Amino acid sequence: MTKLSVNINKVATLRNSRGGNNPDLLQVALDCEKFGAQGITVHPRPDERHIRYQDVFDLQTAIHTEFNIEGNCREKKFVDLVLANKPAQVTLVPDELGQITSNHGWDTIKHQVYLQDMTALFKAEGIRVSIFVDPNPKMVEAAAQTGTDRIELYTEGYAAHFHRDPANAIKPYVEAATIAKSLGLGLNAGHDLDLHNLHYFYQHIPDLLEVSIGHALISDALYLGLEETIKRYRAQLRGKG
Ligand SMILES: CC(=O)[C@@H](O)[C@H](O)COP(=O)(O)O
């Protein structure tokens, strides 16, 4: 089964735009779970422009499904936040300061020793580790050397090319997924997945454990409502072709 983890960053963006508590992030997370989400993802950034560090503490005690905290482990504040909350999973993402959104995976060759240390630190606390990587065989192979439990394939490239040429868009991801499987790595995926491109991705990627989806899902909810939206995303993750 491929689990749907809903990324609620964009809900926090909306809340923060007026300074109050509307929409209520915790209630939205609980409703996502009620409507079928199998996990909640947040990606706190150092400027707290959407998810605030306090949100993470509040969510950790409130939600019932898998909590996935994504972020840049080069930030000490992020590392402390994860260790204090002990989520089900931490996803290590190599963001730069001030970056608008994530735009690349780790260079797992260059940063292998560092990633090994970070992975060991989180795993010692019982936190599953996932490393964000591009669909590049060398990066997947080097990720496996870090001791990480999983990798998350950065799917922006797939999403960008899907409409024009789905068969070519999926190719590097199939190769990366096959290598990951052969090396015993669990496989997650995310970034720009949506109702148009998700099912094809799911159908072609063997043993996909989790997708985390935020931007498109929250946008769709404006038209469809959160309950119907989550139902539709879950439906995309059924029935391999
Ligand atoms: C790692 C990843 O692809 C997503 O978490 C994405 O970066 C969301 O972050 P923003 O909501 O800040 O764009």
Ligand SMILES: NCC(=O)COP(=O)(O)O
């Ligand atoms: N890890 C990817 C994620 O959490 C959500 O990315 P997006 O759907 O907001 O592009």
